[in-house]
Amino acid sequence: xxxxxxxxxxxxxxxxxxxxxxxxxxxxxxxxxxxxxxxxxxxxxxxxxxxxxxxxxxxxxxxxxxxxxxxxxxxxxxxxxxxxxxxxxxxxxxxxxxxxxxxxxxxxxxxx
Amino acid sequence: xxxxxxxxxxxxxxxxxxxxxxxxxxxxxxxxxxxxxxxxxxxxxxxxxxxxxxxxxxxxxxxxxxxxxxxxxxxxxxxxxxxxxxxxxxxxxxxxxxxxxxxxxxxxxx
Numbered sequence: 001x002x003x004x005x006x007x008x009x010x011x012x013x014x015x016x017x018x019x020x021x022x023x024x025x026x027x028x029x030x031x032x033x034x035x036x037x038x039x040x041x042x043x044x045x046x047x048x049x050x051x052x053x054x055x056x057x058x059x060x061x062x063x064x065x066x067x068x069x070x071x072x073x074x075x076x077x078x079x080x081x082x083x084x085x086x087x088x089x090x091x092x093x094x095x096x097x098x099x100x101x102x103x104x105x106x107x108x109x110x111x112x
Numbered sequence: 113x114x115x116x117x118x119x120x121x122x123x124x125x126x127x128x129x130x131x132x133x134x135x136x137x138x139x140x141x142x143x144x145x146x147x148x149x150x151x152x153x154x155x156x157x158x159x160x161x162x163x164x165x166x167x168x169x170x171x172x173x174x175x176x177x178x179x180x181x182x183x184x185x186x187x188x189x190x191x192x193x194x195x196x197x198x199x200x201x202x203x204x205x206x207x208x209x210x211x212x213x214x215x216x217x218x219x220x221x222x
Contacts, residue, residue: 033210035212040121040214041214042118042198042212042213042214042215043156043198043212044212045209045210048209058209090155090156092156097202097209098144098202098203100146100158100161101158101210102158103148103155103156103157104155105154105155106155
């Protein structure tokens with residue numbers, strides 16, 4: 001398995017609170033991605049990064065921000081969590097943008 | 113725009129029966145297709161990609177550009193094949209992101 005660690009693995013929080021999810025990789029891959037997985041929607045890209053301090057939006061970026069200050073870490077922040085952001089969040093990495101992506105174990109986030 | 117469609121959300125077969133998970137795509141350029149598998153509450157794993165033309169765990173998939181399909185097949189399903197399967201597409205042009213279908217939950221019954 002690729003060296004990808006997501007933390008926390010599970011989190012329950014309340015509407016309106018800030019939440020930060022962390023993705024840490026030991027593969028030195030350039031590209032990192034955040035997806036959310038919801039029934040009936042498959043996986044949808046939230047944000048991705050193509051290098052340190054280089055990020056761009058995916059298809060469902062509203063309400064989310066990201067930061068990448070080091071190659072190995074990619075943070076996803078929900079500034080003010082809403083119940084619609086209850087989901088399973090997956091981080092992925094790839095060497096190049098057209099190469100296969102390798103996924104972390106996911107973070108199960110519940111917003112009450 | 114690129115799009116992946118998996119028409120079956122649920123698929124149930126008996127052990128030993130053939131199984132085919134359908135995937136159709138739309139993309140104006142030259143696509144690269146993948147199948148990912150997710151066993152219960154585990155991470156997604158790359159199962160196979162069309163350019164490799166290999167068989168993994170008995171599964172194969174052939175890219176049919178005429179029908180814009182990339183169906184996943186296995187001649188004899190096993191109980192351990194029960195999982196969620198995602199078809200994904202990546203364009204070969206710069207800036208093309210990986211696009212996933214909605215997934216098919218395969219259940220192989222004993």
